[in-house]
Amino acid sequence: MVENISATVKLHDGADMPGFGFGCYKASGPELALAVREAVACGYRYIDTASYYHNEDTVGEALRHSGLAREKLFVLSKIWPAEYDEPVRALDQSLRLLGLDYLDGYLLHWPGQDNARRLRAFEQLLRQKEAGKIRVLGVSNFLEVQLSELHDVFGFWPVINQIEVHPLFSQAGLCRFCAQWGIQVISWSPLGRGREMENALVRGLAADLGRTPAQILLRWHLEKGLLPIPKSVHVQRVRENAAVFDFRLTPEQVEALDGLHLSDDQGRMGPDPLLYPR
């Protein structure tokens, strides 16, 4: 488990990545630029974006202005399924917008409905990794069936799977599967996009521990070996979300939060990877 916001975890191929990240979905313009610079100042080293977010240029510029050396950052972007026929072009476009000559992380954003296209894209991106344009190639929103298919075709498990995880939608089975094969889970919507912060148990723990609901939720991810990437465009919240390394939850408190899990239909905030995008 990471001990501070800049500490790294070791992935199963030997690469390192920060064990905590900063999400950039649904943020743009000057407020995103300010938030990214604040995140870097607070110690966040992994910045999470995607071609789909249409903000890679703003992220890249903010990172250049942060003053931090390139090699200290972990910049991750994602390729959208509609781009799977031309993955090199999509990668080059992300690099151009970000103003970088390599990405630390690059993920297939969703499995999509076409297995052959997805596998071809992964294969072509593996060559880009060998050429030094990607350090860590992974996937996002993959279920066991798609992870297993990649393993069968390429002979190894992807190093990362970025999936929706928060207490009301904990994906325990998929997380166990990933842990079994050494796949690092990155939790997207780690705060349940705000919904979980209203939960009575979360609020009660926050009051007991003198913390905020967001901090309780983020600590839950860390206690479980998950890698959360909270997003906020408010400087105070960016700082609040980073201040989760000076307290712990007990196993009983983690278990109580595990008990909040709802059925898939009620728990998930995002779409079902089996159905989306069409």
Ligand SMILES: NC(=O)c1ccc[n+]([C@@H]2O[C@H](COP(=O)([O-])OP(=O)(O)OC[C@H]3O[C@@H](n4cnc5c(N)ncnc54)[C@H](OP(=O)(O)O)[C@@H]3O)[C@@H](O)[C@H]2O)c1
């Ligand atoms: N791979 C995928 O398919 C996928 C899908 C979705 C998201 N993601 C990634 O995961 C990241 C995080 O997920 P998310 O943005 O959906 O949701 P989230 O991080 O769970 O929640 C973000 C929401 O919570 C608010 N918030 C943040 N910190 C707060 C605090 N301390 N107190 C109160 N409210 C707070 C934010 O508002 P303000 O910004 O107004 O503060 C925003 O409305 C994304 O930004 C993106 O990088 C990936």
